[in-house]
Amino acid sequence: MAATQTLPRTARAQDVAEAAGVSTATVSRAFNTPAKVAPAVRDRVFAAAAILGWLPHAAGSALARRRTSIAGVVIPTLGQEVFATQVEAMQAAFAEHDITLLIGCSNYDPDQAAQQVRTMLARGVDALAVLGQIPQAGLFEVVQARRVPFVITYGSAPGSTHPCVGFDNATAFSEITRYLLALGHQIFGMILPPTLHNERIVARLAGVRSALADEGLGLRPQHIFEGEYGILAGRKALRQILGANGPRPTAIICGNDLLAIGALFEARTMGLVVPRDLSITGFDDISMAGEIDPALTTMKVNNVEIGRLAVEYLVSQLCGEAAPSEVLILPALVERSTTAPPPK
Amino acid sequence: MAATQTLPRTARAQDVAEAAGVSTATVSRAFNTPAKVAPAVRDRVFAAAAILGWLPHAAGSALARRRTSIAGVVIPTLGQEVFATQVEAMQAAFAEHDITLLIGCSNYDPDQAAQQVRTMLARGVDALAVLGQIPQAGLFEVVQARRVPFVITYGSAPGSTHPCVGFDNATAFSEITRYLLALGHQIFGMILPPTLHNERIVARLAGVRSALADEGLGLRPQHIFEGEYGILAGRKALRQILGANGPRPTAIICGNDLLAIGALFEARTMGLVVPRDLSITGFDDISMAGEIDPALTTMKVNNVEIGRLAVEYLVSQLCGEAAPSEVLILPALVERSTTAPPPK
DNA sequence: TATTTTAATGAAAGCGCTTGCATCGGCAGA
DNA sequence: TCTGCCGATGCAAGCGCTTTCATTAAAATA
Numbered sequence: 001m002a003a004t005q006t007l008p009r010t011a012r013a014q015d016v017a018e019a020a021g022v023s024t025a026t027v028s029r030a031f032n033t034p035a036k037v038a039p040a041v042r043d044r045v046f047a048a049a050a051i052l053g054w055l056p057h058a059a060g061s062a063l064a065r066r067r068t069s070i071a072g073v074v075i076p077t078l079g080q081e082v083f084a085t086q087v088e089a090m091q092a093a094f095a096e097h098d099i100t101l102l103i104g105c106s107n108y109d110p111d112q113a114a115q116q117v118r119t120m121l122a123r124g125v126d127a128l129a130v131l132g133q134i135p136q137a138g139l140f141e142v143v144q145a146r147r148v149p150f151v152i153t154y155g156s157a158p159g160s161t162h163p164c165v166g167f168d169n170a171t172a173f174s175e176i177t178r179y180l181l182a183l184g185h186q187i188f189g190m191i192l193p194p195t196l197h198n199e200r201i202v203a204r205l206a207g208v209r210s211a212l213a214d215e216g217l218g219l220r221p222q223h224i225f226e227g228e229y230g231i232l233a234g235r236k237a238l239r240q241i242l243g244a245n246g247p248r249p250t251a252i253i254c255g256n257d258l259l260a261i262g263a264l265f266e267a268r269t270m271g272l273v274v275p276r277d278l279s280i281t282g283f284d285d286i287s288m289a290g291e292i293d294p295a296l297t298t299m300k301v302n303n304v305e306i307g308r309l310a311v312e313y314l315v316s317q318l319c320g321e322a323a324p325s326e327v328l329i330l331p332a333l334v335e336r337s338t339t340a341p342p343p344k
Numbered sequence: 345m346a347a348t349q350t351l352p353r354t355a356r357a358q359d360v361a362e363a364a365g366v367s368t369a370t371v372s373r374a375f376n377t378p379a380k381v382a383p384a385v386r387d388r389v390f391a392a393a394a395i396l397g398w399l400p401h402a403a404g405s406a407l408a409r410r411r412t413s414i415a416g417v418v419i420p421t422l423g424q425e426v427f428a429t430q431v432e433a434m435q436a437a438f439a440e441h442d443i444t445l446l447i448g449c450s451n452y453d454p455d456q457a458a459q460q461v462r463t464m465l466a467r468g469v470d471a472l473a474v475l476g477q478i479p480q481a482g483l484f485e486v487v488q489a490r491r492v493p494f495v496i497t498y499g500s501a502p503g504s505t506h507p508c509v510g511f512d513n514a515t516a517f518s519e520i521t522r523y524l525l526a527l528g529h530q531i532f533g534m535i536l537p538p539t540l541h542n543e544r545i546v547a548r549l550a551g552v553r554s555a556l557a558d559e560g561l562g563l564r565p566q567h568i569f570e571g572e573y574g575i576l577a578g579r580k581a582l583r584q585i586l587g588a589n590g591p592r593p594t595a596i597i598c599g600n601d602l603l604a605i606g607a608l609f610e611a612r613t614m615g616l617v618v619p620r621d622l623s624i625t626g627f628d629d630i631s632m633a634g635e636i637d638p639a640l641t642t643m644k645v646n647n648v649e650i651g652r653l654a655v656e657y658l659v660s661q662l663c664g665e666a667a668p669s670e671v672l673i674l675p676a677l678v679e680r681s682t683t684a685p686p687p688k
Numbered sequence: 689t690a691t692t693t694t695a696a697t698g699a700a701a702g703c704g705c706t707t708g709c710a711t712c713g714g715c716a717g718a
Numbered sequence: 719t720c721t722g723c724c725g726a727t728g729c730a731a732g733c734g735c736t737t738t739c740a741t742t743a744a745a746a747t748a
Contacts, residue, residue, distance in 0.1 A: 029737095058468040059407040103431075123444055293613065371705090380727095407704080
């Protein structure tokens with residue numbers, strides 16, 4: 001029979017301290033505030049730690065420090081380039097502050113989002129970013145009660161009570177509408193992702209309507225298509241809109257680039273030449289937008305910037321600094337080759 | 345002057361215990377093993393917790409339990425659909441086990457990847473998945489020393505010493521090559537992402553070569569293009585390959601779908617009709633692949649499955665169960681409309 | 689040389705939670 | 719009515735680290 005064998009626990013600060021002939025206090029200092037430790041001692045500690053393969057155990061230090069150095073972000077899905085980009089930017093920005101990022105996906109479901117937020121709070125995140133909007137009434141209060149710095153990204157309802165970094169969806173879509181109006185378009189179609197639980201999309205529609213109204217124009221119901229995401233949805237939408245009774249739109253405003261690309265593909269399938277016969281605009285400026293042919297006219301949303309600014313805000317909160325609770329970035333029109341004046 | 349004000353700390357188990365008139369032990373049990381607590385008491389505890397807005401503090405419980413319920417995943421970037429999909433699948437699968445996911449991006453840099461792994465270990469992750477390959481010699485030993493369940497995903501060098509779930513890149517590319525050979529192609533071009541630090545890509549090239557060699561064929565150097573990722577790279581590559589001296593390839597095998605889409609676009613620009621004049625294949629089957637026109641023939645890699653299986657493996661390790669240390673999935677040929685017999 | 693200042697270190701008290709062990713009633717069986 | 723047993727609970731000892739405070743040694747000053 002094998003003798004009772006104490007399996008070699010993973011090393012603790014205590015072990016390193018003994019190996020280096022110092023106290024745990026010194027071990028801790030050697031790693032966290034090396035300047036406070038004599039070089040010779042420091043080297044001994046590092047050497048001992050290396051031999052034992054010791055890394056400070058986060059739970060212990062989180063407990064003692066009252067912070068975990070972990071931040072959380074909740075997004076609808078990683079499957080959309082826009083969101084993935086933003087998360088990646090956050091991860092990089094947080095890394096500079098030695099903060100690691102916990103992610104949660106909500107699949108566009110407010111309940112799942114709320115659950116994710118709660119889970120993250122329980123994990124003790126030091127800061128929290130939620131993409132889009134606060135998922136449930138009352139949840140914000142829970143976050144506040146825990147004193148966890150918090151920010152909404154991407155969307156921004158002007159005058160929202162929550163700190164946010166993003167852009168004004170309505171304004172952006174008004175801008176793109178005015179651009180098309182300036183080209184001479186009068187009849188518009190609009191293709192949208194699902195508006196359910198998604199205030200951003202609702203705002204986009206409102207933005208288009210408002211710019212049109214300024215010119216005494218409007219959007220006919222049969223020229224509005226609300227459906228799923230993606231290229232296929234864009235194709236289907238275009239077919240349906242152009243097949244509707246009455247005068248045909250000469251410009252199609254799409255709620256995002258993927259829908260626009262779908263519309264573009266379908267236009268070609270239908271024998272239309274873009275932009276001669278039909279103008280199409282996207283939104284987001286995903287990487288494909290500039291690479292397809294004809295290249296898509298769209299609005300660039302700098303998601304890297306959003307991610308970076310959101311982290312900047314959260315970190316400044318963490319440091320107890322004051323910071324503006326609403327920071328807006330401006331989407332920029334990227335005029336490429338899918339827009340032109342309407343056919344005569 | 346305001347009196348010295350003790351700011352209301354966030355509640356602890358102690359506070360809940362007092363409010364409910366029980367001990368902290370009971371509070372803990374009420375949340376973790378409700379069956380062990382009398383219903384009436386349990387309700388009192390829950391009520392008190394709700395009023396105080398208490399959630400168990402993860403650091404404390406991690407310390408006591410010796411586990412954090414956090415897993416880590418390190419990937420090159422979230423910007424590629426393939427990786428993002430896998431991460432999302434992992435997040436969902438881990439969530440079923442109440443494990444939250446920490447992510448780190450390496451930007452294809454082995455040093456950054458190694459750093460991310462170390463950071464995650466320091467954060468006390470219970471399990472770790474690394475996409476692609478182990479970034480540095482020696483790192484695996486550190487992970488092992490910490491007894492953290494570990495898995496490599498996506499890539500799989502057959503006979504690798506590390507547990508992995510993925511597929512055999514060489515075999516997959518041999519398969520697609522044989523498919524094209526069967527269609528009658530004899531001269532092949534290949535477009536690849538950068539091979540530097542990326543054994544998977546090297547394996548893909550090897551797979552193509554080996555299938556060709558079986559038929560006594562080979563790949564001419566001027567028909568191999570290694571460049572960046574993306575559609576633009578695909579365009580440039582096709583132009584270069586078709587512009588080379590000597591006989592033209594009739595089939596282009598691309599290392600991923602984006603390159604293939606680029607090649608496809610460029611072929612159209614050059615006035616070639618795909619697949620009549622040229623066959624093009626992709627790899628991964630990203631969502632676009634089936635939605636462009638002509639739809640791309642490619643190989644589908646089920647990344648959701650990979651993510652799920654990886655989590656399954658890690659969780660079983662966590663539970664001390666035995667599990668096969670190498671699980672392979674089979675990429676499947678998806679025959680669509682960019683391949684046909686070569687022109688006469 | 690005597691005294692003050694400064695730097696380096698150790699001792700020890702937590703941080704908030706879990707859990708083995710002891711305790712205490714109450715209930716079933718004798 | 720008494721003994722045993724069992725379910726429900728509390729006590730208290732950690733989990734591994736940080737950090738204040740005290741202590742000591744060394745350096746700077748008088």
